[in-house]
Amino acid sequence: MYVHCFAHQLQLTIVSVARRNCMLGDFFDILAIIVNLVGASCKHIDSLQISYQANILEKLNIGELTCGSAITDDISQALQKKDQDIQNAMRLLNLCKCALQNLRENGWDTLLSRVIEFCVDRHVLVFNMEDIVLVKGRPRRVAQQVTYFHHFYVDLYCHKIDSILQELNDHFPETTTELFTCISCLSPRDSFAAFDKDKLLRLAQSYPLDFNSEEFLLLRTQLDKFLLLVKIDETLFNLNSISCVVQKLVETRSSCYFSLVYRLLTLALILPVATASVERVSSSMNLIKNDLPNKMGDGWLNDNLVV
Template sequence: MQTFDFVFTLYLMKNILSFANDLLQALQRKDQDIVNSMKLVSICKLGLQKMREHGWNSLLSQVSSFCEKHFIIVPVMENMFLTPGRSRHRAQEITNIHHYRIDLFCTILDMQLQELNSRFNEVNTKLLLCLACLCPKDLFAAFNKETIEFSRLNRICDLAQKMVETNKHKVFSLVYLLVTFPLVLLVATTTVERVFSAMNYVKNRLRS
């Protein structure tokens, strides 16, 4: 624990989690606020991106100050980096600043940004925001006449019809697609069960 590598990694993860803390707390709540959560996702992405572009000097200063206070050796960033357990002849010739800034700092932040972008991509974000607009518990229901009209609907078919009447099926095409999918599903499973029963005649044990 009394090494520069440990302190650097600890401060790096501390700074990353400080950006994601509000988002994590919001996603763990039982009463989800989709709009607020999407804003926190954008704020988290922006914070991590700014940290990647402009946060290196601040992080290095924090780590160096901690190490000096606790008498931990701080490597000279311009010197060559030596991988523990490898001989100097086989070691990759890179500087300390390249190892800590490129291989650790930038790589870990890129992984975090890539994970957020994959989980909350443009399509998913748009879909969640569209669903929030149709939520009967919308915070702006008192000021939005269309939201109040949607909150009075009881059936899925009524929702699909109302979306067409208000032209929201064009604006929120993904939501309209999800709403209309259940309308084409069979209410009973008798037909499906008969199909699987008929498969036993075609795909029997002998043929398998």
């Protein structure tokens, strides 16, 4: 089985939502131009930091600017860690969805009051929410006439949050999250506190070519014995990752006696390959593997990649 990099999937969610709305698309296009302009020169970066540092500190002090994190920031950071905690990432994903749903149901009034306050402070005209507005993008003769409240709340606010939730569900399907949740049961942290035999059996069912019906029945017994082993064998204490468990099983030759559990562990080690760490390795490889090195032999190219 194969799972795409979760951090990349989160990025694709933002891209998909932005492409569906011209206003969001224009915002990210302008943002990309600014980042490229500033990032292309060390002098630009220094000038920007010097000119805005005092202004930002002043706004933070008076409460006009907040330094809180975005709703998806926690899960984004969790998915990009080198030592990825899958169980925690799944928990943060569900929390992100709940926060977005809560924002849709209860966040409009707070946002509207902040926007109105922002406009008043800067002498920007504030629309009457009950006035009629013509929806753009349609011929005037058939354009739908709605209030500003309907346009901003229904067409923009609710629609965009619904789009984000839909994209999250599409890029993080239930089968994938279930797969990673089952794998997290093999984590040795806190003396295998997350161990769950039923979930591990469901994980084995995802690999019918690796576990036939007879082996599946034997796996139940091996999982019970394996749980007893990790509770009494000191060599399996204080481990931090599934790979460490596999290594200890091989060193102590326990992999021979728990062959089916060992097989399940090795299958679990395959999926986390598709994480941000490997994505970064691929990006680094592209710095070396360009048109010229493509003409090299495999041996020379491999030696360069080691460096």
